[in-house]
Amino acid sequence: MHLLQAGVDLTVIALWLGHESPVTTHGYVEADLAMKEQALAAIIPPESKHKRYRPADALIQFLEGL
Template sequence: MHLLQAGVDLTVIALWLGHESPVTTHGYVEADLALKERALAAIAPPELRRTRYRPTDALLKFLQGL
């Protein structure tokens, strides 16, 4: 865990541990909540303009005909 938190690449850690595949080592990444928390803190949510959906008259007519 400390190697991941220090920024060592997952494939390097897999080699050091003798894992046949980095997929085996990937479980350590899934278990590290602190690493996930830092990653989420480093990104910003996209700027979105929220609007209310307004269906067209043609769509409303189609739905009423169902």
């Protein structure tokens, strides 16, 4: 995951690990939150405002009270 996050191509990682195919390597890969946010940021049109969801204080209080 660290190699993938550093921008190393999945096919190169597969070769280093001795996998026959990148498909084998892909089975071990899971994107973390930062990688997901980067992917979403790359596809959002520039004119849109990218905001992270922030629940209302009342909702947080309700959830904390559960």
